[in-house]
Amino acid sequence: MSAEGHxxxxxxEHEHHHKDTFITKYIFSIDHKMxxxxxxxxxxxxxxxGVSMSLLFRMQLAWPEESFKIFNVLLGDKFAPNGVxxxxxxxxxxxxxxxxxxxxxxxxxxxxxxxxxxIPLQIGARDMASGFMNMISYWLFFLSSVIMICSLFVExxxxxxxxxxxxxxxxxxxxxxxxxLGMTLWLVSMAIFIAxxxxxxxxxxxxxxxxxxxxxSMTRMPLTIWAFFVTAxxxxxxxxxxxxxxxxxxxxxxxxxxxxxxxxxxxxxxLHYQGGSPxxxxxxxxxxxxxEVYIVILPALGITSEIIATNSxxxxxxxxxxxxSIIAIAFLSTIxxxxxxxxxGMNPFLGSVFTFTTLLIAIPSAVKAFNYIxxxxxxxxxxxxxxxxxxxxxxxxxxxxxxGIILGDSTLDINVHDTYFVVAHFHLVMGIxxxxxxxxxxxxxxxxxxxxxxxxxxxxxxxxxxxxxxxGVFFPxxxxxxxxxxxxxxxNTNFPLFDDLQNVNVLITTFALIGGAxxxxxxxxxxxxxxxxxxAVQNPWKSNTLEWTTPVEHIHGNWPGEIPHVHRxxxxxxNPGHEEDFVPQTxxxxxxxxxxxx
Amino acid sequence: xxxxxxxxxxxxxxxxxxxxxKIFDLTQVSLDSDDSxxxxxxxxxxxxxxxxxxxxxxxxxxIYGVYTWGHLVLHTPASDHGATIDRLMNITWVLIFTxxxxxxxxxxxxxxxxxxxxxxxxxxxxxxxKLEAIWSVIPAVVLAGLxxxxxxxxxxxxxxxxxxxxxxxxxxxxxxxxxxxxAGADNVxxxxxxxxxxxxxxxxxxxxxxxxxxxxxxxxxxxxxxxKIHFKMRSQDVLHSAYFPYFRAQMNCVPGMVTEFAFTPIxxxxxxxxxxxxxEKVANINAxxxxxxxxxxxxxxxxxxxxxxxxxxxxxKICGSSHYNMQMKVVVDTPEDYKKWLxxxxxxxxxxxxxxxEPAAPDASSAKxxxxxxxxxxxxxxxxx
Numbered sequence: 001m002s003a004e005g006h007x008x009x010x011x012x013e014h015e016h017h018h019k020d021t022f023i024t025k026y027i028f029s030i031d032h033k034m035x036x037x038x039x040x041x042x043x044x045x046x047x048x049x050g051v052s053m054s055l056l057f058r059m060q061l062a063w064p065e066e067s068f069k070i071f072n073v074l075l076g077d078k079f080a081p082n083g084v085x086x087x088x089x090x091x092x093x094x095x096x097x098x099x100x101x102x103x104x105x106x107x108x109x110x111x112x113x114x115x116x117x118x119i120p121l122q123i124g125a126r127d128m129a130s131g132f133m134n135m136i137s138y139w140l141f142f143l144s145s146v147i148m149i150c151s152l153f154v155e156x157x158x159x160x161x162x163x164x165x166x167x168x169x170x171x172x173x174x175x176x177x178x179x180x181l182g183m184t185l186w187l188v189s190m191a192i193f194i195a196x197x198x199x200x201x202x203x204x205x206x207x208x209x210x211x212x213x214x215x216x217s218m219t220r221m222p223l224t225i226w227a228f229f230v231t232a233x234x235x236x237x238x239x240x241x242x243x244x245x246x247x248x249x250x251x252x253x254x255x256x257x258x259x260x261x262x263x264x265x266x267x268x269x270x271l272h273y274q275g276g277s278p279x280x281x282x283x284x285x286x287x288x289x290x291x292e293v294y295i296v297i298l299p300a301l302g303i304t305s306e307i308i309a310t311n312s313x314x315x316x317x318x319x320x321x322x323x324x325s326i327i328a329i330a331f332l333s334t335i336x337x338x339x340x341x342x343x344x345g346m347n348p349f350l351g352s353v354f355t356f357t358t359l360l361i362a363i364p365s366a367v368k369a370f371n372y373i374x375x376x377x378x379x380x381x382x383x384x385x386x387x388x389x390x391x392x393x394x395x396x397x398x399x400x401x402x403x404g405i406i407l408g409d410s411t412l413d414i415n416v417h418d419t420y421f422v423v424a425h426f427h428l429v430m431g432i433x434x435x436x437x438x439x440x441x442x443x444x445x446x447x448x449x450x451x452x453x454x455x456x457x458x459x460x461x462x463x464x465x466x467x468x469x470x471x472g473v474f475f476p477x478x479x480x481x482x483x484x485x486x487x488x489x490x491x492n493t494n495f496p497l498f499d500d501l502q503n504v505n506v507l508i509t510t511f512a513l514i515g516g517a518x519x520x521x522x523x524x525x526x527x528x529x530x531x532x533x534x535x536a537v538q539n540p541w542k543s544n545t546l547e548w549t550t551p552v553e554h555i556h557g558n559w560p561g562e563i564p565h566v567h568r569x570x571x572x573x574x575n576p577g578h579e580e581d582f583v584p585q586t587x588x589x590x591x592x593x594x595x596x597x598x
Numbered sequence: 599x600x601x602x603x604x605x606x607x608x609x610x611x612x613x614x615x616x617x618x619x620k621i622f623d624l625t626q627v628s629l630d631s632d633d634s635x636x637x638x639x640x641x642x643x644x645x646x647x648x649x650x651x652x653x654x655x656x657x658x659x660x661i662y663g664v665y666t667w668g669h670l671v672l673h674t675p676a677s678d679h680g681a682t683i684d685r686l687m688n689i690t691w692v693l694i695f696t697x698x699x700x701x702x703x704x705x706x707x708x709x710x711x712x713x714x715x716x717x718x719x720x721x722x723x724x725x726x727x728k729l730e731a732i733w734s735v736i737p738a739v740v741l742a743g744l745x746x747x748x749x750x751x752x753x754x755x756x757x758x759x760x761x762x763x764x765x766x767x768x769x770x771x772x773x774x775x776x777x778x779x780x781a782g783a784d785n786v787x788x789x790x791x792x793x794x795x796x797x798x799x800x801x802x803x804x805x806x807x808x809x810x811x812x813x814x815x816x817x818x819x820x821x822x823x824x825x826k827i828h829f830k831m832r833s834q835d836v837l838h839s840a841y842f843p844y845f846r847a848q849m850n851c852v853p854g855m856v857t858e859f860a861f862t863p864i865x866x867x868x869x870x871x872x873x874x875x876x877x878e879k880v881a882n883i884n885a886x887x888x889x890x891x892x893x894x895x896x897x898x899x900x901x902x903x904x905x906x907x908x909x910x911x912x913x914x915k916i917c918g919s920s921h922y923n924m925q926m927k928v929v930v931d932t933p934e935d936y937k938k939w940l941x942x943x944x945x946x947x948x949x950x951x952x953x954x955x956e957p958a959a960p961d962a963s964s965a966k967x968x969x970x971x972x973x974x975x976x977x978x979x980x981x982x983x
Contacts, residue, residue, distance in 0.1 A: 068602060069602065070602070070605075087919050087920065087922065088919050091916065091919070091921075161916065162916045166836075166837050166915075166916075167836075168835065168836045168837070168853055169836040169837065169916065169917060169918065172835075172836070175773065175835060175836050175917075175918055176918045176919060177919075261853070261854070262853060262854025262855075263791060263792045263793070263834075263853055263854045264792065264834065264835055264853050264854075265772075265792035265793075265795050265802070265834045265835065266773070266834070266835040266836075270792055270793050270795070274854075275854075276854065277852070277854055277855065278837055278852055278853065278854070279852060279855070312712075312720060313714070313719070313720040314720040314721065314722070314723065315722065315723070315724035316724075317723065317724065317725070317726075318724075318725055318726075318730050319724065319725070320725075321730050343839070343848050343849050343850055344850050344852070345849065345850050345852045345855060345857035348752065348753075348756035348757060351752060351756065352749050352752060352753070355745060355748055355749060355752065356745055356749070359741045359744065359745050359748075360741070362737055362741055363734060363737050363738050363741065366733060366734075366737040367730065367733060367734055369701060370701075370730075370733040371730070372705075373701065373704050373705050373708065374723075374729070376705070376708040376709060376712060377708055377712070377721075377723075378712060378720060378721035378723065379708075379712045379714075379720045379721075380712065380714045380715065380718045380719060380720040381642065381646070381709060381712050381713050381714045382636075382637050382642065382714045383637045383641055383642045383644075383645035383646060383649075383709075383713060383714065384636060384637045384641075387637075388645060391649070391705065391706075391709050394705055395656075395702060395705055395706070398697075398698065398701050398702065398705075399698060399702075402694040402697060402698055403694065405690055405693070405694060405741075405744065406687065406690055406694075409686070409690070409744065409745075409748040410748065410749075410752045410756075411682075411683055411686055411748045411749075411751040411752045411755065412683065412686060412687055412690065412748070414683065414755070414846060414847065414848050415672070415683060415843065415846045415847075415848060417839075417848055417914070418839060418841075418848075418914045418915060419914070453634075453635035453636075454635065455619070455635060456635045456636070456637065456641065457619040458616070458619050460641075460645065461615055461616075461619060464648060464652075467652060468652075468655065471655070471656065471659060472659075475659060475660070475663055476663060476667060479663065479667035479668070479670050479671060480667075480670065482670070482671040482672060483670040483671055483672060484672050484841075484843030484844075484912075486841065486912060486913075486914040488916045488921060488922075489921065489922035490921070490922040491922055492922070494922060494923040494925070495910070495912075495925070496883060496887065496902075496905035497883075497905075497907070497910065499883045499886050499887060499890075499905070500670060500879070500882055500883050500886060501670060502886070504667060504670070510604070513604070513605060513608055514608055517605075517608045517609055517611075517612050518612055520609075520612055521612060521615070521616060524616065533635075534634060534635050537633065540633060540635075540636055541636065571724065573720065573722075574719050574720040574721070574722050575722055576722055581719055581720065
C-alpha cells in the first residue's frame with residue numbers, strides 16, 4: 001500500500017512538472033509514449049515524401065520523357081526542364097525513395113513507434129530502461145532525417161547510386177553527379193541513423209530482459225514483444241557492419257584509401273586506387289541489408305499476431321512455434337546475405353551455400369503463414385480496419401514470399417536478378433506487408449496513443465483501395481521482370497524489344513497513382529481524429545494484454561497505482577472456462593484451471 | 599496533359615468517397631456511443647463478403663494477367679543451359695501457383711466464413727503438434743528437392759572447365775558502352791590493365807605480352823552457334839552487369855577483377871528470328887511502333903524505325919546517368935560465317951601501329967559512338983563543377 005502511494009505521488013509530481021513546460025512534454029520528452037508518437041509522426045512525414053517520389057518516377061516510366069507541369073514545379077528547371085524529368089534526377093528519386101522507405105519509414109517509423117509504445121506497456125514497465133537514451137535515439141533519428149532531406153537540395157543532386165550505394169559509382173563524383181556532396185550527406189545521415197537505431201535497440205533489449213512485471217515470464221510475453229525483442233537483437237548484430245562499410249566508404253571517398261576501389265580509369269584518367277574490391281562492400285552492405293528486411297518485417301508480423309488473435313477472439317495458433325519461427329528466421333537471416341550477390345563475381349561455391357541457407361528460411365516463414373490461417377479457422381472474426389490490414393499482410397506476405405523461392409535459388413536468379421521481378425518480389429513481401437503491419441498497428445493502438453478512435457469507415461475505404469492497388473501495381477510487375485526488363489532504367493524507349501511492355505507500365509502507374517491518392521484518406525483520418533475522433537474507452541478491442549489496463553489519459557509511469565501482476569498467457573480468448581470471451585493477463589487463474597503447455 | 603487530368607479526376611474521386619463516408623457516418627448518429635468505431639455485426643458481414651470478393655479479385659486478376667501478359671515472358675532459351683534453367687523455373691512455378699491458390703483460398707474463405715457475430719463464440723484451439731509438424735516437414739521436403747536440383751544445375755552452369763574446347767572472349771564494360779576482345783588464334787587473352795590505356799588501345803591491353811599479339815577488339819559481338827563461349831568480364835570504372843536475357847546468362851563486371859560466365863548458343867540470330875513466337879512478338883511490337891510513329895509524324899517529329907529482333911547485351915547494374923542505354927548487339931553466326939567475320943578484322947597490335955603511323959588521325963574508337971562519348975563528357979563536366 002505504501003509503495004503504491006509513493007508511486008502515485010511520484011507520478012503526479014512528474015505530470016505536474018511536465019504540464020508546466022511544453023518543451024519537456026512535447027519535444028525533449030523522455031516518456032516512451034510521447035517518443036513513440038514522435039517516431040510515428042516523423043515516419044509518416046518521411047513516408048509521404050518517399051511515396052510521392054515513387055509516384056513521380058512511376059509517371060516517368062509510364063509516359064517516358066513526357067512533359068508534366070508538376071515535375072517542373074517539384075524538381076525545378078535544372079532537373080525537369082520544360083517539365084521533362086532528367087535522367088539523373090530519376091536515379092536520385094529511385095535512390096532516395098528506397099532509402100527513405102526502408103530505413104526511415106519501415107525501420108524507424110515502424111519499429112521505433114511500436115517498440116517504444118508497446119514494450120513498456122505490454123511487459124508492465126513504467127518506462128524504458130533508459131528514458132534519456134531513448135530521447136537521444138529519437139533526436140538522432142530526427143537529425144538524420146533532416147540531413148537526408150537537406151541532401152535533396154544539393155546543387156548536383158542527391159545520392160543517385162541506388163539505395164545499395166555500391167562503389168565505385170557511389171565513391172566517384174566523376175561517375176555520377178549525385179556522388180558528390182549528395183552522397184556525403186547520405187553517408188552522414190546514415191551514420192547518425194545507425195547510432196540512433198543502436199541506442200533504441202539496446203534499450204529495447206535491456207527493457208525486455210530486466211523490466212518485466214511480476215509473473216511476466218518470457219513465455220507469457222505477447223508475440224509483439226517477442227518480435228520487437230528479436231528484431232532489436234538483429235539490429236545490434238548487423239547495423240554496426242553497415243556503419244563500418246559507410247566509414248570505409250567515407251575513407252575511400254575523402255582520404256584516398258582503397259578499400260573498395262581498384263584499377264579505375266574514368267573521365268580520361270587513371271585513378272590511384274589499387275587492391276580494393278567492390279565485392280567486399282557488397283558483403284558488408286548485405287550483411288546488414290538482408291537482416292534489414294527482417295528488421296522491417298518481423299515487427300509487422302508481431303503486430304499482426306497480436307491483432308489477429310484479438311480480433312479472431314481466439315488464441316494465436318501455435319504460440320511456441322511462432323516464437324521458435326521468429327528466432328529461427330532471425331538466426332537464418334544473418335547467414336543468407338550472399339543471395340543478393342549470386343552473380344557479383346564471388347566464388348560460385350558460395351552461391352551454393354547461400355542458396356541452401358536462403359531456401360531454409362521458407363520453412364519458418366511457411367509455419368508462420370499456416371499458423372495465421374489456422375488462427376482464423378473457427379474464429380469469431382471482428383472485422384476492424386486493423387484486422388483487415390493484418391489479413392492483407394498475410395496475403396501479400398504469402399504472394400511475395402513465394403517468389404522468393406525463385407530469387408533465392410541461384411540458378412534461377414541468374415536471369416531474373418536486378419529485373420523488375422525482384423522489384424515486385426520485395427515490394428510485396430517486405431514493402432507492402434510491412435506497411436500493412438504499420439497501418440494495422442496504427443488502427444489498433446491509435447486509441448492507446450491518442451485516447452480517441454480512428455473512423456472505421458474511412459479505415460475500410462483506405463484498406464480496400466490500398467489492397468486492390470497494391471496487387472494492381474506489383475502483380476503485373478512480375479511479368480515485365482520475367483520479360484527481362486532491368487530495374488533502374490530511366491526509360492525503356494532505347495530498347496524496341498521492350499515496346500510491348502509499355503501498356504503494362506501505364507497500368508502499373510495508374511494503380512500506383514490511385515493507391516497513392518487514397519493514402520490521403522488515411523492522413524485525413526489520422527490527423528483529424530487526434531482532435532475530433534470519438535473518445536476511446538479503456539479497452540476498445542476487448543484485448544488481454546497489459547497496455548489496455550492503463551488509463552486512457554496518458555500519465556508518466558503508465559499505471560496510476562501499483563504495476564499489475566500477470567497470471568496467464570496473453571491469448572486466453574474464448575476460453576471455455578470463463579464467461580467473457582477474453583481473460584486479461586491480470587486475471588488470476590481460477591482454482592483447478594488447467595494451464596496449457598504454452 | 600491527359601495524365602494530369604487523370605490525377606485530378608483521382609483526387610476528386612477521393613474527395614467524393616470521403617464525402618460519402620461522412621454522410622454514412624452522419625446516418626449513424628443514433629449510434630454515437632463510445633464503441634461506434636469498433637466493428638459491429640453489420641461491419642463483420644459487409645467486410646466478410648468483401649474478403650470473399652477480394653479472393654475473386656486475386657484469382658481473376660491472376661488469370662487475366664497470365665492470359666494477357668503471359669506471352670511477354672521470355673521463353674525458348676537461346677543457349678544450351680537455358681533449358682535446364684527454364685525447366686527448374688517451370689517446376690518452381692507449378693509449386694508456387696499451387697501453394698498460392700490453396701493458401702489464399704483458405705485465408706480469405708476463413709475470413710468470410712468465420713466473420714464475427716455477437717452470438718457466436720470462437721473455438722479455443724491453441725495448439726496441435728501434429729498439424730504443425732506436417733506443415734514444417736512438407737515445405738522442408740519440397741524445398742530439399744528444389745535445392746538439390748538447383749545446386750546441380752548451378753554447379754553445371756557456373757563451374758567452367760578450363761580444358762573444354764571454348765572460344766575465349768573478353769567483355770569490357772565502361773560508362774556507357776560495351777567492347778569485346780577476342781583471344782585470337784592462341785585462344786588466350788593478353789594481359790591488360792587500365793593503367794595501360796592509351797589512344798586506340800582503349801582496353802589497356804599489354805601490347806608486349808606475347809598472348810596479346812593476336813587479340814582483336816570489336817564493338818559488335820559475334821559468336822558461333824554450337825560452340826561454348828567463355829566470357830571473361832572486366833570493367834574500367836564502376837560496376838556493370840553483362841545481361842544476356844535470351845541466353846539466360848548474367849554476370850557482374852567488377853573493376854579490379856575478372857569475372858566469368860560461359861554458355862553455348864544454340865540458335866543463330868536468323869534461326870531465332872524465324873521462331874514462330876518471335877515472329878508474332880515482333881509483329882506485335884511493330885504494330886505498336888507503327889501506331890506511335892503516326893502520332894509522332896502528326897506532331898512533326900520523325901517516325902520510328904520498324905523493329906527486327908537482335909540478341910542484345912544489356913547493362914543490368916546501375917552504372918550512371920545513361921545506364922538505361924548501355925547495350926551491344928550480339929550476333930550468333932553459323933561457325934563458317936563467324937570464321938569469315940573474324941578473319942576480316944584487324945588485330946589490336948596492327949591497329950595501334952596504324953594509328954601511330956598517322957598521328958594526325960582522329961581517335962577512331964571514341965568517334966565510333968558519339969552519343970556515348972557525349973554522355974561521358976557531360977558527366978565529367980558536371981563532376982568537375
